[in-house]
Amino acid sequence: MLAPMEKIIDAAFRTICYKYGADLTFTELIRFETLAKNNRSALKRIKLYDETPTMIQFMGTNEDKLKKFLDNFNPTPGFKGFNFNLGCPSQNYVNSGVGSRMISRPTKTQRLVSIVQDYGYPVNIKMRLGMTRQETLDKVYLKLIEKVNADFFVVHARYRSQSYKVPPKWDIFVECVATGKEIIANGDIKSHEDVNLLEEMGCSGVMIGRQAIINPLIFGQLKNLNSLPTLKSVFDEYITLAGTREMNYSKRLFEIRPEDLPNLKG
Numbered sequence: 001m002l003a004p005m006e007k008i009i010d011a012a013f014r015t016i017c018y019k020y021g022a023d024l025t026f027t028e029l030i031r032f033e034t035l036a037k038n039n040r041s042a043l044k045r046i047k048l049y050d051e052t053p054t055m056i057q058f059m060g061t062n063e064d065k066l067k068k069f070l071d072n073f074n075p076t077p078g079f080k081g082f083n084f085n086l087g088c089p090s091q092n093y094v095n096s097g098v099g100s101r102m103i104s105r106p107t108k109t110q111r112l113v114s115i116v117q118d119y120g121y122p123v124n125i126k127m128r129l130g131m132t133r134q135e136t137l138d139k140v141y142l143k144l145i146e147k148v149n150a151d152f153f154v155v156h157a158r159y160r161s162q163s164y165k166v167p168p169k170w171d172i173f174v175e176c177v178a179t180g181k182e183i184i185a186n187g188d189i190k191s192h193e194d195v196n197l198l199e200e201m202g203c204s205g206v207m208i209g210r211q212a213i214i215n216p217l218i219f220g221q222l223k224n225l226n227s228l229p230t231l232k233s234v235f236d237e238y239i240t241l242a243g244t245r246e247m248n249y250s251k252r253l254f255e256i257r258p259e260d261l262p263n264l265k266g
């Protein structure tokens with residue numbers, strides 16, 4: 001799966017990653033309270049342009065606003081369901097009770113998930129391990145996975161304040177898998193060896209973010225697909241496609257160098 005990355009991954013990049021091996025992609029985070037206002041620029045962020053399999057990611061707490069958004073939502077080809085963001089570390093979001101703050105709120109999360117399911121849409125979760133080291137030691141992530149009835153859980157194996165320089169705690173995937181839920185591993189995944197190890201731990205899949213920015217062919221390479229094009233031609237193809245779509249982040253994406261990856265904030 002291609003990870004959501006706000007203001008970096010646009011619809012054209014999602015299409016390209018799908019074409020060359022990613023099974024599933026995600027839109028960048030947005031509050032459903034904002035979507036409920038029918039705000040044009042917010043709706044652009046969740047616009048799907050083709051049949052690339054895509055989960056629409058959102059966050060929020062207001063149940064009436066979630067229903068209001070869903071009342072007006074019309075799925076288009078490519079739409080595969082909704083993803084709740086329970087991982088964003090940003091101060092603003094955390095202060096208003098969303099993102100990583102929600103990891104310790106399984107009852108509230110289950111209510112939101114049920115609302116989406118009542119409308120007949122698939123729903124899954126993307127989360128970190130907790131807000132703090134203590135929450136992580138208290139295993140709030142495990143309680144959430146156990147209590148919430150979502151299709152799958154993408155687990156970024158770091159807690160909120162951990163930067164990308166701290167290695168993710170992959171060993172927690174074993175207990176996440178032991179809950180019997182579908183677990184997708186996320187955080188620093190780059191190679192066949194990584195994927196094999198995570199598969200041995202029982203993970204159902206992997207999500208890749210930053211590595212895909214500099215190598216969108218990584219999905220096809222990890223699947224050993226034959227006859228992949230050169231990176232240069234893939235980026236040219238992306239630029240051509242991005243030019244045909246309303247919202248694209250190609251300028252920002254091309255400014256990122258491999259050595260910048262550990263310093264990206266997300």
Ligand SMILES: Cc1cc2nc3c(=O)[nH]c(=O)nc-3n(C[C@H](O)[C@H](O)[C@H](O)COP(=O)(O)O)c2cc1C
Pocket residue numbers: 003004005006007008027028029057085087088126156186187188189207208209210211264265266
């Ligand atoms: C610039 C940037 C923006 C991000 N935006 C989002 C986002 O909108 N939603 C989300 O769930 N995660 C977001 N993330 C987190 C990634 O989806 C992913 O969980 C994280 O980068 C770890 O995976 P990786 O090591 O493969 O990059 C962002 C990360 C970065 C670096």
